[in-house]
Amino acid sequence: MKVKESKFISGNEAIAYGAIAAGCRFFAGYPISPSSEIAENMSFLLPKYGGKFIQMEDEIASIGAAIGASIAGRKSMTATSGPGFSLKQENLGLACMAEIPLVVVNVMRGGPSTGAPTSPAQADILQSRWGTHGDHPIIVIAPTMVQEIFFEIVRAFNLAERFRNPVVFLIDEINGHMRAKVDIYDESELELWNRPKPENPKGWKTPYKRNEELVPLMPDFGEGARFNITGLDHSETGFPTGDPKVRQQLHYFLRDKIEKNKDKILKNEYMEVEDAEIIVVAYGSTARSAMRAVEVLGEKGVKVGLFRPITIFPVPEEDMYRVCKNAKKIVVPEMNLGQYILEVERVMKKQMPIVGVNRTDGEPITPEQIMEAIKD
Amino acid sequence: MARKETDYSKYLRLEYIPHIWCPGCGHGSIMKSIIRAVDALGLDKDKTALVSGIGCSSRIVGYMDFNTLHTTHGRALAFATGIKMARPELNVIVASGDGDATAIGGNHFIHACRRNIDITLVVFNNFIYGMTGGQYSPTTPIGSYASTSPYGNIDPSFNICRLAEAAGATYVARANVYSIAQADNFIKKGIQNKGFSVIEVITHCPTYYGRKNKLKTPADNLRWQKDVSVSIQKAKKMSEDELKGKIITGEFVNKTEKEYTQKYEEFVIGKAQGKI
Ligand code: SF4
Numbered sequence: 348m349k350v351k352e353s354k355f356i357s358g359n360e361a362i363a364y365g366a367i368a369a370g371c372r373f374f375a376g377y378p379i380s381p382s383s384e385i386a387e388n389m390s391f392l393l394p395k396y397g398g399k400f401i402q403m404e405d406e407i408a409s410i411g412a413a414i415g416a417s418i419a420g421r422k423s424m425t426a427t428s429g430p431g432f433s434l435k436q437e438n439l440g441l442a443c444m445a446e447i448p449l450v451v452v453n454v455m456r457g458g459p460s461t462g463a464p465t466s467p468a469q470a471d472i473l474q475s476r477w478g479t480h481g482d483h484p485i486i487v488i489a490p491t492m493v494q495e496i497f498f499e500i501v502r503a504f505n506l507a508e509r510f511r512n513p514v515v516f517l518i519d520e521i522n523g524h525m526r527a528k529v530d531i532y533d534e535s536e537l538e539l540w541n542r543p544k545p546e547n548p549k550g551w552k553t554p555y556k557r558n559e560e561l562v563p564l565m566p567d568f569g570e571g572a573r574f575n576i577t578g579l580d581h582s583e584t585g586f587p588t589g590d591p592k593v594r595q596q597l598h599y600f601l602r603d604k605i606e607k608n609k610d611k612i613l614k615n616e617y618m619e620v621e622d623a624e625i626i627v628v629a630y631g632s633t634a635r636s637a638m639r640a641v642e643v644l645g646e647k648g649v650k651v652g653l654f655r656p657i658t659i660f661p662v663p664e665e666d667m668y669r670v671c672k673n674a675k676k677i678v679v680p681e682m683n684l685g686q687y688i689l690e691v692e693r694v695m696k697k698q699m700p701i702v703g704v705n706r707t708d709g710e711p712i713t714p715e716q717i718m719e720a721i722k723d
Numbered sequence: 724m725a726r727k728e729t730d731y732s733k734y735l736r737l738e739y740i741p742h743i744w745c746p747g748c749g750h751g752s753i754m755k756s757i758i759r760a761v762d763a764l765g766l767d768k769d770k771t772a773l774v775s776g777i778g779c780s781s782r783i784v785g786y787m788d789f790n791t792l793h794t795t796h797g798r799a800l801a802f803a804t805g806i807k808m809a810r811p812e813l814n815v816i817v818a819s820g821d822g823d824a825t826a827i828g829g830n831h832f833i834h835a836c837r838r839n840i841d842i843t844l845v846v847f848n849n850f851i852y853g854m855t856g857g858q859y860s861p862t863t864p865i866g867s868y869a870s871t872s873p874y875g876n877i878d879p880s881f882n883i884c885r886l887a888e889a890a891g892a893t894y895v896a897r898a899n900v901y902s903i904a905q906a907d908n909f910i911k912k913g914i915q916n917k918g919f920s921v922i923e924v925i926t927h928c929p930t931y932y933g934r935k936n937k938l939k940t941p942a943d944n945l946r947w948q949k950d951v952s953v954s955i956q957k958a959k960k961m962s963e964d965e966l967k968g969k970i971i972t973g974e975f976v977n978k979t980e981k982e983y984t985q986k987y988e989e990f991v992i993g994k995a996q997g998k999i
Contacts, residue, residue, distance in 0.1 A: 373809055394995035399808045399987060404834040408801035411794065411831075415774075415805025418792060419813070423805070437795050568790040569810045571769045575736075575785055577793035586739055586785055587793075 348537075350530040358496045358522040362452055363388030364531050365500035366424050370539055371450070372398035373421040375412035377405055377431060380464045381520045382454035385426040406434035410451065414438060417447050418576065420567030422504055426452035429462060432471055432478070439513055440479030441578045443601070446555070446563050448507040448542050450500070455519040457709055466709030467520035469631055472686040475515045476660045482598060484605040486510070486612055487660035489517040489631040493527035499657065505540040506612060510604055511562050517659070519682070521632035521711055548572045555583045555597075560611075561604040605661055613663045616655040617670060619645055623652030625721050626674040628667070628691050630659050632711070633680050639714035644721060651721050662690045671695055678720045680704035680712045734758045734768070736788050743782055747941030749900040749926030750780050753847055754787070756903050756924070757816070760910035771814040774803040776828060778820040778854045779928070780847035789816075797828030800835045803842050811984040814914060815841070821848040822860040825881050829861070836890035836919050840983035843913040843920045846883055849928040857931025864968075868935040883923045884975050893918035895976040899925035901948040905972065912974075917982045925952070925970060 356364070362385050366374070374393060376386035390400040398421070403409040410425045417423040427435060432453040442449045457463030458470045471478075475487045486506050490499040496518060503514040543558050545551045548566030554574040555563045566572040579587040580594040588594060605612065618641055620626060629637035634655045641653045654670050656663050671677055671691075676699055679688040685703045692701050704712055704720045735758075744750050761771065771789045775781035777796035784791035790813070794802045799817045807815045824832050824846045835842060851869055852858040859869035861881045868875060887895045894916040898906035906924050913920030927933060927944035938944045948970075955973030958966060993999040 373805065375805060391995075394987075394992040397992060397996075400991075401804065401808060403801060403804070404830050407798060408804075408831055408834070411798045411801030412805035412808070415792075415802035415807075416809035417805075418802075419772075419806045419809035421809040423809075438798065441795050568772050568792075568806060569770060569813050573768055573788050573790055575791045575793065577785070578795060579793065586736075 348532055351533045351536070352531050354529055354531060355526055356493070356529050357384060357524050357526050358493045358518050359384035359454065359524065360388050361493050361496040361529050362426070362500050362516070363392055364529070365497040366450070366504065367392050367396060368532055368534055368537055369422065369501040369504035370534060371422045371424050371504060372396065373413065373416035373423040375401045375403050375409040375416070375425050377403055377409045377427065379406070379428045379431045381456055381523055382426045382428045382452065385452060385454070406431040407438060410435040410438040414442050414447050414449055417449050418568050420569070422448070422508065424450040424452065426454065428454045428464070429456045429458045429471060430460070432474065436479040440481060440483055442513045443479065443483040443485060444578050445576045446511040446565070447513070448511050449513040450503045450507050450516055451513055452516045452518070454523040455517060457707060463709045465520060467632065467682060467711055468707060468709070469519055469633060469682040469686070470707070471517065472659070472681070472683060475517055482602065484512055484601045485660060486512060486514045486605065486658065487517060488514060488657060489659045490657055491522065491631060491634045491655065493522060493525055494529050496522065497529050497531065501537055501539070502614070505538070508542045509540040509562065510560070510608065510612070511542055511565065512605065517631060519632050553583045554585045555581065557600065560608055561600055609661055612658055612661065613666065614657040615663050615666050616657060618653040618655070620652035620654060620670050622650060623674060624650040625676045625678065626671050627651065627653045627678045627680065627717060627721065628656070628671070628687070629653060629680050630656050630687065633682055636712050636714045637680055637717050640717035640721060643714065644718055649721065659687065662694060664694050667691070667694050672698070675699055677701045678704060678717065680717050680720070682712060683707060729759050729762050731755060731758055734761065734788050736786055739785055742786055744779060745930045747929045748779070749849060749928070749944070750783065750847055752900045752903050753845065753906065753924050753926055754783050756906040757845060757910055759907045760914060763907070763911055764914055766814050766914070770812060771816065772803070772806050773816050773818065774799045774806065775818045776823040778823045778852065780818055780820040781823060783818045797823050797826070798831060799823070800828060800831040800842065800844065804835065804840055807840055807842055807984060808987070811841070815843070816914065817842055817844045819844060819846050821846060821850060821862040821883070822852045825861045825883060825886070833886065833890040836887050836892040836921065838983045839891060839893055839918040839980050841917050841919070843910065843922070845910060846921065846923045847926050848883060848923050849926045849932060851928050851932040853928045853931055857928070857935060867932070870931070884921065887921035888976050892921045892976060893978050893980050894920035896974045897923040897925070897970070897972050899948045899952055899970070899972060900927065901945045901952070902972070909974065912977070916977070918980055
């Protein structure tokens with residue numbers, strides 16, 4: 348792969364560069380710390396590529412505009428932080444229900460409420476899964492390093508398009524603002540996915556007819572198919588329906604579209620997990636401290652490994668179980684009071700002690716804290 | 724002059740009719756008015772998007788044969804803005820109720836006016852939330868009864884057209900279902916305007932507003948519309964006292980200003996790509 352340029356940039360900037368490389372041509376946002384640099388960079392970059400940026404009147408409007416642009420055929424993104432993510436939830440649900448490709452970035456900060464606007468936290472893990480009302484399909488990606496952020500945002504767009512589903516992209520104040528040398532790649536160097544569509548959109552009347560991956564073949568607005576999109580329970584035609592059978596089927600489709608394609612959605616990283624007696628399960632910026640802890644203790648002969656889910660939802664149940672089942676203890680560090688640990692406990696059926704390392708004081712979790720929990 | 728007969732079926736999804744509206748509801752008249760305007764302009768259905776929020780009026784999108792999008796409560800203009808930005812070649816029309824447009828969607832309403840983006844908003848103003856059972860809205864007249872104002876409404880109302888004008892919309896007009904031909908004309912001009920247009924159409928909800936306010940039959944409601952309406956020309960000669968309780972109909976704003984997506988193309992993309 349040919350590097351286009353190398354830049355010393357922050358995670359937030361890497362999101363902007365990665366989104367452009369992924370083919371994103373529309374961004375709508377609203378100022379909020381610590382995510383504002385994403386909007387700033389998109390406002391600068393997008394028009395250079397013929398794309399469009401708009402600063403909307405609020406968070407709700409910005410996700411609305413992003414969904415609208417996606418319906419009209421543009422790869423779209425919006426970005427926010429904690430409180431803004433709460434505000435976007437209703438429209439996020441519409442995108443799930445109507446199956447509109449979209450990337451929603453949340454640069455997490457402390458909560459609840461205004462919390463700690465410029466301090467790191469991993470406060471919105473469960474909100475990213477269950478924030479909007481109703482059972483709904485969602486994909487959540489939580490990368491760790493700045494270079495990885497560039498590649499993962501590309502993957503986020505690919506998944507959003509391929510499965511016609513919103514992808515929530517979680518980073519936090521640490522990796523959002525951390526600077527590193529990042530290799531930027533051109534569109535032509537990357538494997539990019541576009542949303543499935545009918546071969547001939549003209550006159551297409553069934554926007555929710557599905558392909559073999561259960562993803563609807565929906566034309567874009569303006570392509571010559573005149574159909575209806577609604578947040579109401581709907582049939583294959585997109586028109587609201589009250590038929591219990593059709594409604595139930597729709598909800599199963601929404602669930603199965605993600606569940607049955609897990610192998611294409613999941614991505615994990617493993618470190619020293621073979622015959623590890625203790626396994627750390629960590630994601631996002633906290634995984635960086637976990638890597639250090641595993642490295643240091645490994646050198647001292649402690650049998651400790653790291654399981655790092657990069658797609659955190661859907662939960663990599665089989666992979667996690669396979670890797671962790673022989674461990675005598677599992678350590679789950681997170682900058683919250685214990686959110687993803689609930690998933691780990693569920694998957695591991697509490698067969699071994701599962702301990703959290705948690706803090707919500709606005710300070711990062713250190714390798715030392717994790718080492719202590721490993722040794723305890 | 725005889726009006727040209729419109730073939731409504733050309734613009735309706737007949738397979739989904741009968742519609743959900745109550746017998747005697749005014750919304751169907753506005754739907755037909757939109758059809759006549761679109762037909763007169765010869766808009767390409769493939770290149771026309773109709774977007775709505777939530778409420779009785781918002782259900783219009785299901786019945787009309789365009790690119791139709793039924794969104795969340797109050798947010799239709801935000802979605803429509805994204806559609807227009809992404810594909811400026813589309814004609815974008817938004818249908819909204821008084822609660823949808825000026826209560827929960829009030830912020831989007833004023834900002835869409837301010838940007839002057841080429842979208843035509845038709846507000847179906849029936850002074851009530853019909854879909855949820857007749858609660859008072861930002862346009863319910865003082866003293867009127869609603870399911871949440873059993874003792875009479877005390878909230879002053881928004882004047883939607885004045886709000887649109889103050890916020891910067893470049894075409895603003897008001898008509899009513901009683902003289903619906905005027906609405907055809909205003910909607911047509913609104914679509915022709917390269918900018919943000921607001922057409923408020925006074926309509927009626929016999930089921931809730933009417934029943935609670937001594938306007939039980941659809942005919943009572945139409946008569947009421949006729950009685951309270953005053954043309955803008957006539958209103959100019961009337962005193963403030965005489966205008967109390969009246970609803971002024973006519974064109975309030977009709978001006979030309981640079982449209983938002985054009986500005987973006989020319990100034991922002993132009994500068995970013997070093998063309999200007
Ligand atoms: S409730 Fe009122 S506004 Fe709604 S359909 Fe019935 S008459 Fe029309």
